[in-house]
Amino acid sequence: MLTEMQGNALRLVDCDRRAVDLGLTRGMTLADARARIPDLVALETQAQADCEFLEALAGFCDRFTPLVALDEPHGLILDITGCAHLFGGERGLGNLAGRAMQRGGLKLKAAIAGTPDAARACARHGLGGIIPPGQEEAWLRPLPTAALDTDAETVIALSRAGLKTLAHLAERPSETLSARFGEAMAVKLRRILGHEDRRITPLRPPPDCVVERHFAEPFADTASLEAVVVRLIGEAARVLEARGEGGRVFELGFFRSDGAVRRLALETGRPSRDAKALLRLYRERIETLSDPLDPGFGFDAIKLAVPLCEPLDTPQHSLDGRAIEEEAVADLVDRLVTRFGRDRVLRFAAQDTHHPVRAAKALSAAAPLPDAAWSAPEPQEPPTRPLQLFEPPQPVEAIAEVPDGPPIRFRWRRLIHDVARAEGPERIAPEWWRDGSDEPMRDYYRVEDAEGRRFWLYRIGFYEAGNNPPRWFLHGLFA
Template identity: 65%
Template sequence: MVETVRSALRLTAVDPAAARLGLAPGLTLADARARIPDLAVVDADPAADERFLDRLAGLCDRWTPLVALDPPHGLALDITGCAHLFGGEAALRDAACARLAGLGLAVRASIAGTPDSARAQARFGRTALVAPGRDADAARRLPVAALELPGEVTTALSRAGLKTLADLAGRPSTALAARFGEALPRRLDRVLGREDRRITPLRPLPACLVERHFPEPLVRADGIEAVLAILIAEAATLLERRGAGGRVFEARLFRTDGAVRRLAVETGRPSRDRAAILRLFRERLESLADPIDPGFGFDTIRLAVPVAEPLAAAAPDLDGRAVEREAVADLVDRLATRLGRDRVLRFVAGDSHHPDREAALVPAMGPAPPGQVGWRPAEPDEPPARPLQLFDPPQPIETLAEVPDGPPIRFRWRRVLHQVARAEGPERIAPEWWRDGSDEPTRDYYRVEDAEGRRFWVFRQGLYGQDTPPRWFLHGLFA
């Protein structure tokens, strides 16, 4: 692999065969070609590497939820408390290596007490399994390069005759820090397992997690649904015990060939209603643009509740309104699952007198946004002052007005001429200079009714006697 480093094409990675021929990362491509003329090179693509590593992380999710990227090309899995589910640490390591090797990868894996210790063992050592509490002993045989310090420090160490970590382990850290820099004693502590560093998992740990492994892969769609029903019931029991309800439920289907399919449903309020959640999953399965392809089957199905909120046991109120509210919230959840969250909406009043900003649409799921202003009440004994339907943007019309400042006597909209029979106005709506700037012209609105009885909301933008003549627009339709 080659990449442009410091204005020259240099090797960034070599395969074992090339390494045997004496090539090493850092060599310029010209030099390498001079030594081996028929060298096969590929452009390095770090972004693709990163994507691939991310997919691998998803695959490793099946062994533990705590998977972290370990740059540049490693993965760190926190298997605390998980190993016994897979027959012990050695069996888990073997299973992971076998599966990754099955994808055509060269894998080196080690299990140790701390992430840095395991990383050093995997990259520089031979120990597959470090016994608990023996991190320091195992690390003593590693070369100083395992500290992964900058090149000059490593060189300086070997010039000083310090070849392995055993040579460093016994020395006072202040002396090492004074000679080789602050970083050395800290790295040393970590690799020797004296200091534990927490890994940052790619996905936050869910509030609740249940899963099923199958000795025989599951291929039928109705089987998936049945398993989901069991998992939902288990998760609901767990949530109930904690007095919580889930807002998001996420199912992960791990296929035998390593592909991972994710399905998530969301509820408007905390829920642990088994039937309702299963119904949402059913909706989701039905409305998938690309149906689930079982391939050779799924061997693990996991249900996680990433977001949970407190939910007290429901107390029915006397008039049954709570039941109705629940029913509506369920309906909203179902529709949002089927059509998408941004398609099930409700109106909120905007704090503005400008027609375009008087109201906004927000997803109907979840609580109402804070700071709600109320709707302006209709004036009693007056016909509607605002149209039922509003065009965005307003539609330009050609008008003929009797007097410059009056309402139009006829106007043409969408190639149809309308004779104005009745009109009322103007109602001047000034622009909001604090939002639009001071250049925005004022609008004079008229309610007009044409000879056929259709009622329109039209406005004149700008004033007569200014540089630009005013223009007329149709903004809305009354009932």
């Protein structure tokens, strides 16, 4: 027995068979039900958990067809166009799904029809089963008007008018129906009776390319698992090659015999259909899984989907080996991205700003680098920017010449550094359009201490201005 807070009272939202036999109905308040049956077991509904379970179930059904849509709260709609023959026809598919659900302790009521709405109405309000093509109207006419899924008031209004079944409605001209109850109802009726088809919105968008293997017996052996993956990858590569495309994302679905589905995604930096490189990525991915692939009682299906494809011409090898080198580096980047994650394999892009921190942006190497050239350093000058930059800058204590001389001595990380050489100040103004006008100006100095270590220090504030003494920060280290 499940309850839910509706308005101000706890009401029953779902009852099991025994409760129904005892005369309890949905919508009854829990207090009423308790008055009738004192030792009632009532639990609160968990809509979130229900939803998650339904989604997991949808993932399971992915083995039948890639087009699975949720029909909340308790249903799934599968578009099995062109799939049924793989499972022994529609009847075979229905039996297979029924048996699978039964194993998981669920009771399946299923219907197969020409349109999703017809099948749904048949499963929810009829007896279920397989409606032969073109027979939707004949089968579904006897269903009650509740099959239209409108609110209770409309159903009552219809029944007051003497319209109790879909047949009664279908006999009326649709103009009068839509005039009284809205166009939506007329459309719904046409759909249920199979006069009009609609597309379902699948939970997972259908991939551009899918290859899969189903096994008569589940198996759990890692070596044969990899052998299957190798064949799938090879097959997908051939399909992609024939189309002149390459995949950016490859998704492997491992369907366990107990219904659990594990999905692994492989991403590549550029479209690819190189079976060897993909296999390396797969191995890398398997190796870096935080929770390893658990075969349980074995997998009974494996599916490789390519959700994202891009045009890829047959590679033309140039004579100087330049393209091959670039490709080898891109392969390496893919492997590193698979192992370490997108945000850990980086390239630097130049930014048009004088702000020291913003002058470079670290971007993921998985995406192509924006084309911004770095300005060539001025010849015969020493580097004016440090190799390594502290972010945030580290405060230091410094003694400096007034008003704006370089520091003479400073203390950083408890060590005193005596400055032997210095250059500056290089004044870097804040970017008021980004930082706001409160950000203080910075005077940067390149200094070298007595031991030859080179630092980049800056001062905020001036010695003369007001009472606040200026503060010194260490921002970077030169080689």
